[in-house]
Amino acid sequence: MPRTGSTxxxxxxxxxxxxxxxxxxxxxxxxxxxxxxxxxxPDDKIAGRxxxxxxxxDDADRRIADIAEFHEAVMTLFSDRKQVGFKHHMGPVxxxxxxxxxGMKLKSVILTRRNALAAFSSGLIAKATGQGALSAxxxxxxxxxEFDALEFSYHVQWWDAVYAHWTxxxxxxxxxxxxxxxxxxxxxxxxxxxxxxxxxxxDKLDEFRTRKRNSDIMLDRFSxxxxxxxxxxxxxxxxxxxxx
Numbered sequence: 001m002p003r004t005g006s007t008x009x010x011x012x013x014x015x016x017x018x019x020x021x022x023x024x025x026x027x028x029x030x031x032x033x034x035x036x037x038x039x040x041x042p043d044d045k046i047a048g049r050x051x052x053x054x055x056x057x058d059d060a061d062r063r064i065a066d067i068a069e070f071h072e073a074v075m076t077l078f079s080d081r082k083q084v085g086f087k088h089h090m091g092p093v094x095x096x097x098x099x100x101x102x103g104m105k106l107k108s109v110i111l112t113r114r115n116a117l118a119a120f121s122s123g124l125i126a127k128a129t130g131q132g133a134l135s136a137x138x139x140x141x142x143x144x145x146e147f148d149a150l151e152f153s154y155h156v157q158w159w160d161a162v163y164a165h166w167t168x169x170x171x172x173x174x175x176x177x178x179x180x181x182x183x184x185x186x187x188x189x190x191x192x193x194x195x196x197x198x199x200x201x202x203d204k205l206d207e208f209r210t211r212k213r214n215s216d217i218m219l220d221r222f223s224x225x226x227x228x229x230x231x232x233x234x235x236x237x238x239x240x241x242x243x244x
Contacts, residue, residue, distance in 0.1 A: 001162065002089055003119040003126070004111040005182040007133035008210045010087040012191055015206030018082035019198070020046060025074065025086050026067075026097050028060045049077045067100045083198050093165040102166070105175035109194055110167065113182040117232070118243045120155050121145060121221040122214055134213040144221060147228040183243060186212070216243045 013021035024030025035058075037044060038051035053073060057063055063070045078084045085106075090098050113119045126132045129141035170177050178197045184190035192202035218232075218241055219225035232238055 001111070001113070001119070001159070003122040004113045005185050006087050006089070006111055008208060009109070009111060009185055009191065009194065011133075011209040012205060013085070013194070013198070013200075014046075015209070016083075016195065016200050016204050018204065019200055020078045020081050020084050022046075022050070022074075022084075022086040024088060025050075026060070026063055026088060026101070031058065031060065031063070050074075052077070064097045064100055067097075068104065071104065083200060085198075090162060090166045093162060098166060099169065102169050102173050102175070105173050107198065108170060108175060108177040109197065110170065110177055110179045111182060111185060112163065112179055115183075115218075115240045115243045116156050116159055117152070117218050117228070117237070117240045118182075118214075119159070120152055121147075121218065125214060125221060131213070133210045136209060136211050140213055144223040147222045147224050147231070149227065149231045152231065218242065 007023070010021045010023060013019055023033065025034070034047060034050045038047040041047060057070055057073070074086075075084050088098070088101060124145040125143050128143040128145055131138075131141050134140055167179070178194070180190060180194060185194065186208075191205060191208075195202040195205060214221055219228055222228045229241070232240055
């Protein structure tokens with residue numbers, strides 16, 4: 001799901017010499033980013049390989065309709081690697097591409113974020129600043145966002161429903177998977193657990209390529225912290241005041 005550390009994990013796994021972990025390859029935007037990256041950085045060997053795929057895969061609908069063929073084509077590009085994976089946001093419960101991906105029974109790492117307020121506020125700040133994941137050395141744009149109790153309530157309901165649906169679908173598929181919370185995945189031990197699950201040597205991982213952009217103290221993220229504090233207290237969610 002968005003704002004669960006997917007870029008953080010994807011880019012960290014991609015540092016492993018025996019693995020390739022690609023960013024989104026099934027969404028139109030993600031695919032265009034790959035094409036642009038290949039043109040922008042001719043020396044980028046991963047993007048160069050992706051750019052070598054036949055033009056027929058530029059059609060997003062075809063990548064989904066012929067998902068097994070497309071997946072095999074991508075895997076073949078990186079046959080010299082022990083593990084090849086990609087990032088994907090599960091999305092709404094009726095998202096066809098997610099169902100098709102689960103149907104392939106691939107080994108999966110499902111990222112969660114128990115603190116829904118952290119994910120919610122992170123998304124608002126990313127939208128306000130125009131910055132999603134923050135790479136090492138990148139200038140951070142600052143912003144405080146407004147807490148809206150009704151909007152957050154809807155977000156929590158949607159979030160819980162999406163996770164419940166897709167986790168159940170993964171379990172029904174009998175595919176191997178692990179779930180890990182953002183707070184653990186951002187640690188050396190957590191990313192090591194992920195690497196071990198994928199049969200990769202954790203000691204061969206390089207450092208994180210992204211850095212945390214928002215405070216672990218939730219009220220610091222809002223322009224109206226009193227309203228956020230009141231909502232959490234009234235709903236017995238004081239443990240979400242700090243993400244830890």
